[in-house]
Amino acid sequence: MASASPTRAKDIPAKIVVLGESAVGKSSLALRFVRRDFIPNQEATIGASFLSRSVSLVDESPPVTIKFEIWDTAGQERYRALAPMYYRGAAGALVVYDITSADSLRKAESWIGELRRNADPQTVVVLVGNKCDLESMRQVSIQQGQDLAEKEELLFYETSAKDGTNVDALFTNLGKTLLSRGVIASGVDRRSTMSRNLQPPGSRTPKSEQQKRCDC
């Protein structure tokens, strides 16, 4: 599953979580980025899957390599209970909607709200309108996506996992933003944030956070 490129210790790891409604193309987006390929007969994701790819940002000074560790989550509402495990401690979150479904944009808004309430405040959120190759079926205009992104102060991209439009650009730009905002940096010990997420479930979450999340 993981990227074939060997992991080097100097790579800067960046945990990225992909969220959004069912069938908006979360897995396809992640697979397009990691494997540079589109699999038309993609199946529903159950639980979550993990992929990674290292990307060198040569125009940074000094040049750096970011290792994107991507957690691709299941879209159905019932799996929402699992999501905190993946988005907490994440450097970046892709909230994906489908430009051919107005409903999926509303679901994206609710994900943004949940991230605002529960994720680390410094997590960089990217709003992604996927399936932009299906222009004829478009229900969500670019402007609507942009408006939402501006309102919430998010990065915004329209992508196509199918033909690859903007996918690499999205991740490259996300990487740069993470560096410039200091969310990730070489030599930073992320253990403190990570271990908090992945403790045995009993000790994972303060009660106040749970109550806030129980909207499902």
Place this chain on the structure above:
Amino acid sequence: MGKKKSHNPQVSLNTQDRKERVLLNEVDRVRATLPTPAYLAWCRQQCRKRGGLEFDSVRAVIWRDLLLLIPQASLTPSSSGVFSGVNNNSGRASSVNAGASIAGNSSSNSNTTTTSSTVSGRHFMLAPSVPYAGGTGDGGALSPNCHLTVLDCDIKRSLWHLYPNDTIREEKRQLVKSLIMRCLSHRPQLHYYQGLHEVVGFVEYTVGAHVPRETLVAMVDQLLSQHFYAFCHQNMKSCEGILHGVHFAVKVQCPELAAMLEELQLGPGTHFALPWVITWFTHHLAESHPSVLARLFDVLLCGTDEAGELISATLDEPSATDASSASMRSVTSPSASGTFSSFRSNNNSSVVGGRSSAAASSSSSPVSNLSWARYVMRDVVSRALLHSRSPTWVPGVTATSKLQQERAIIQPPANIPRKHNATMIGLLSAALLAHHADEVLTIARVEIDAVGGDLNSAFGRVFSALVALPNRLGDDVNTLEAVIARAVQMATVPPCDERLIMLEKHAAFCSEYPGLEDISQCALDEVAALKRARRHYQRRVSGSVVKAAVTTLLVAAVAATNFLSLSGGLFQVE
């Protein structure tokens, strides 16, 4: 469609055909001669033996009977309303089905079920047919539990490899969708979840060609209500307990692996096993290794509940209410805030209820941890009773008074589902991990080394390797059978000393984790309860029966471990 599981080409086709026919005749003969409970026990034996049922035509008969022949007492009041359809259903089965042997089976089936094949006065009957909700079965007034939008999305991207032909695939997709919608629309307490479509699609693929449509509907309906109801809640709560159970079983089988998983923060939540558990490995194996998956389903459909039909018919009150739906209602109520990470608070709050209901054990207060444990115990005692093989303890009219004594000690809570067969998938998952323990340990060490010892960076890669582990079952038949044998062994009642130790180990295990203390306490309470039960029997029962009873209870005590751990999900239902 390659329905036969023969790997040898033409030469062996005739041999395979002959073997298939012989097996079908054998099934027919056994069903015609044995009483239903014994026949079902024989079916389980066939499912668990090396190689399993081998042919889909045989599976169609045995899976159907395992699913559809159920004790009358288990039928819910609401479902008994449609019971009049049963005979029509089997009648249709024999007239519609082209396969002569199956038609024969169906008619003998209706004989066994409609005549008085009884255990302690209760009949075994075919599960009721599934009515159409709203007349058409699709379209019209849809119950929200079908989650139609998600179902549609999932159906559209399913069955790719099972049906390479586009037209056939589209037909099958529509069939699977209608099966799910029809079954869910009359069970509002069960909710569609992503993954269920794969399970139903696979069952249809395996037996769909061998049973009439209405039988298939009834099978899917019973599959959901007996085996998958634990995953059909609106939230993921009941899965979590099973996942904890997987970790506990791994810890018993292979402590080193469990330690590594814990170090990597992959235990005891064991979330990588979520897709294994809630789809019975269908997500990983249906498309790539359907015959391997069918073999696993043979075992999984047996559950761990060997004596289930036999005993629950004896122990359950005939007047029992629809336990399952009552419990579901409590689970799906808005107050049940089901998130994985809210585990702690929910448990802590239910500890109070658990302890208080321990004091008044027969109270019908909301199902608490302890009453779940009691229920589990009842089940386990039942199994042990069967194992003891003492005529006095075989359920029946003569044993009734003793069983009533039994009930006085181990009081089943009022509102819980009668079956919790979900444990077998937990055991199979644990067996899979334990069988590949060395390999997983090697992968983990390599990954940790590769990232310079940073466990967090290794986490994702080990997670990926673990998630894909079921694919190894398709590698060779020896691995497959070894894993199955291991799981079956874990599901069987082992010697008592060893099991008592395990019960205490489980208590110790749970006490190590914040939030699991109450489950630990629950295990200890059960040990104490069993000691009380033993004293009770020692006083009341004389002579050789004492010995049998004490042995039985000890065996039961010990067998509780798997149930306690693997039914952890049960503990969390409030």
